[in-house]
Amino acid sequence: MLTVENASLHYGAAQALRGVSLEVKPKSITCVLGRNGVGKTSMLRAIVGQHPLSSGSISFDGTVLGKKPPYDRARAGIAFVPQGREIFPLLTVRENLATGFAAAKRGNRNVPPEVFELFPVLKTMLGRRGGDLSGGQQQQLAIGRALVTRPRLLVLDEPTEGIQPSIIKDIGRAIRFLRDQTGLAILLVEQYLDFCRELADHVYIMDRGEIVHSGDAASLDKPEVRKFLTV
Amino acid sequence: MAAKRLVSLTPLATVQGPVGEAASTAIASINSELELWNGIQNIIYGLSLGSVLLLAAIGLAITFGVMGVINMAHGEMVMIGAYTTFVVQQIIRVSAPGLFDYSLLIALPAAFLVSGAIGVVIERGIIRFLYGRPLETLLATWGISLVLQQATRSWFGASNVQVGSPSWMSGSFDVGMLTLTWSRLWIIVFALAVFATLQLVLKKTMLGLRMRAVTQNRRMASSMGIRTPWVDALTFGLGSGIAGIAGVALSQIDNVSPNLGQGYIIDSFMVVVFGGVGNLWGTLVGAMSLGIANKFLEPFAGAVLGKIFVLVLIILFIQKRPRGLFALKGRAIEA
Numbered sequence: 220m221l222t223v224e225n226a227s228l229h230y231g232a233a234q235a236l237r238g239v240s241l242e243v244k245p246k247s248i249t250c251v252l253g254r255n256g257v258g259k260t261s262m263l264r265a266i267v268g269q270h271p272l273s274s275g276s277i278s279f280d281g282t283v284l285g286k287k288p289p290y291d292r293a294r295a296g297i298a299f300v301p302q303g304r305e306i307f308p309l310l311t312v313r314e315n316l317a318t319g320f321a322a323a324k325r326g327n328r329n330v331p332p333e334v335f336e337l338f339p340v341l342k343t344m345l346g347r348r349g350g351d352l353s354g355g356q357q358q359q360l361a362i363g364r365a366l367v368t369r370p371r372l373l374v375l376d377e378p379t380e381g382i383q384p385s386i387i388k389d390i391g392r393a394i395r396f397l398r399d400q401t402g403l404a405i406l407l408v409e410q411y412l413d414f415c416r417e418l419a420d421h422v423y424i425m426d427r428g429e430i431v432h433s434g435d436a437a438s439l440d441k442p443e444v445r446k447f448l449t450v
Numbered sequence: 451m452a453a454k455r456l457v458s459l460t461p462l463a464t465v466q467g468p469v470g471e472a473a474s475t476a477i478a479s480i481n482s483e484l485e486l487w488n489g490i491q492n493i494i495y496g497l498s499l500g501s502v503l504l505l506a507a508i509g510l511a512i513t514f515g516v517m518g519v520i521n522m523a524h525g526e527m528v529m530i531g532a533y534t535t536f537v538v539q540q541i542i543r544v545s546a547p548g549l550f551d552y553s554l555l556i557a558l559p560a561a562f563l564v565s566g567a568i569g570v571v572i573e574r575g576i577i578r579f580l581y582g583r584p585l586e587t588l589l590a591t592w593g594i595s596l597v598l599q600q601a602t603r604s605w606f607g608a609s610n611v612q613v614g615s616p617s618w619m620s621g622s623f624d625v626g627m628l629t630l631t632w633s634r635l636w637i638i639v640f641a642l643a644v645f646a647t648l649q650l651v652l653k654k655t656m657l658g659l660r661m662r663a664v665t666q667n668r669r670m671a672s673s674m675g676i677r678t679p680w681v682d683a684l685t686f687g688l689g690s691g692i693a694g695i696a697g698v699a700l701s702q703i704d705n706v707s708p709n710l711g712q713g714y715i716i717d718s719f720m721v722v723v724f725g726g727v728g729n730l731w732g733t734l735v736g737a738m739s740l741g742i743a744n745k746f747l748e749p750f751a752g753a754v755l756g757k758i759f760v761l762v763l764i765i766l767f768i769q770k771r772p773r774g775l776f777a778l779k780g781r782a783i784e785a
């Protein structure tokens with residue numbers, strides 16, 4: 220469904236990705252692990268169109284994304300939950316959700332019911348400003364907002380960062396539900412190993428801008444794989 | 451009236467005895483009454499000047515707030531609105547003189563569309579290539595402003611054109627000891643109506659939501675599927691259109707000439723900076739307080755010196771509060 224081939228990315232002279240290739244299949248959870256600063260966020264920025272590749276290519280459903288801007292990728296079905304959540308601070312929860320209508324087809328300009336089923340807390344806070352929510356609530360809002368666009372691929376950047384265990388469980392349950400019930404493809408970047416091992420159908424490990432391991436969730440227990448993750 | 455009484459009482463005040471005393475106290479009370487009415491007049495004149503500033507500045511506030519673009523040609527959008535009023539009135543005079551009383555109502559949408567369309571063309575044609583380069587944008591829009599002035603000059607001539615007032619706009623009425631013109635009153639009402647409408651557009655429409663999202667986080671707005679180039683073009687069109695509407699109002703109280711916009715651009719920028727960028731309520735309060743401050747300072751310092759004084763006050767104020775009068779506060783901002 221999503222194929223990244225030999226992707227390189229630069230910030231000025233500094234190279235953040237060095238020939239990364241990976242694949243995300245429909246109805247599956249693909250997890251990318253790696254230490255701080257190895258290029259995980261950079262790869263996601265390239266996928267959602269927020270930063271251009273310097274070489275290589277990314278294709279979605281068989282079409283090369285090339286120079287497509289982020290809004291066209293969102294309209295094509297790629298939804299993004301960024302690191303740090305990036306909730307619109309002065310918009311209410313309801314308005315934050317409504318920004319996703321821009322990418323949804325005309326008949327779909329509403330909040331799908333599963334958003335409130337998965338994150339009931341959002342329903343009680345519709346009138347509050349997004350910036351006034353707690354970190355955990357913002358994370359749930361960020362995922363809910365992404366679902367409003369009716370995506371076929373959901374890209375999440377460290378959704379467990381700085382979140383308490385009970386909400387991490389909710390998020391994990393939501394991700395699994397989305398794969399099983401709506402057939403969404405999910406690309407999940409994480410540092411939290413156990414979270415990935417429980418959820419992933421396939422895992423990649425990144426180190427210094429490169430993919431250094433590819434395998435199933437169980438492969439994460441091998442010592443030669445672990446060495447890429449210990450600090 | 452009070453002035454007449456004052457004249458007749460003044461000689462009596464010099465008389466010795468109870469008559470003189472009574473005359474003196476009467477004079478004192480008349481003077482304080484005059485002062486009170488004078489203050490009220492200053493406030494009302496200040497509010498009407500503030501309304502003009504509000505109309506001129508509000509479009510600037512949204513283009514500056516949403517896109518971070520300093521548009522030096524904004525004043526010319528006001529000027530184009532005033533000339534649109536002139537053209538509308540010419541057409542009405544020739545083809546349907548009976549409609550003259552409605553000429554301003556017809557000119558409002560016309561000016562909005564003309565200035566708005568020119569704004570969109572400028573944004574699509576020039577400004578969008580200069581995003582993130584404030585100095586180039588400043589110079590380019592300044593160039594555009596000169597071009598628009600010159601074009602108007604060659605088309606309509608360099609001197610003032612006559613824009614008439616419909617009957618309901620002309621004349622005056624008395625309140626207490628004041629004489630107020632209808633045009634002043636209508637401009638206050640009109641500016642507040644424009645402000646309220648714009649608030650509604652921003653709060654209740656899809657375009658408004660998208661504009662606010664882009665203001666707060668352009669990159670994320672794009673990733674939510676919002677076509678940011680469209681939002682930019684429409685924002686610029688909206689800001690320019692409102693400037694055009696301001697031009698219709700200004701045509702009623704100021705001379706309509708190719709330089710019309712120049713007189714307002716500096717004041718408009720002051721209002722936006724003073725009120726706090728990205729906050730329309732700040733623009734409202736900023737415009738009104740600058741208008742009133744100008745009117746109160748004028749009698750002491752004269753119009754020009756009064757302006758300089760206000761400018762100095764604003765510079766001092768910005769030193770203390772760089773984000774303006776209504777800097778947004780709270781957890782929502784730090785997020």
Ligand SMILES: Nc1ncnc2c1ncn2[C@@H]1O[C@H](COP(=O)(O)OP(=O)(O)OP(=O)(O)O)[C@@H](O)[C@H]1O
Nearest residue numbers: 230233235253254255256257258259260261262302
């Ligand atoms: N906007 C930027 N400009 C310049 N360099 C950047 C920028 N963003 C990231 N980098 C650099 O690129 C490299 C990869 O950063 P990236 O954010 O992709 O890492 P990450 O794997 O997501 O890290 P983390 O786990 O801390 O989120 C880092 O060395 C970082 O300093």
Ligand SMILES: [Mg+2]
Nearest residue numbers: 259260261302
């Ligand atoms: Mg990261």
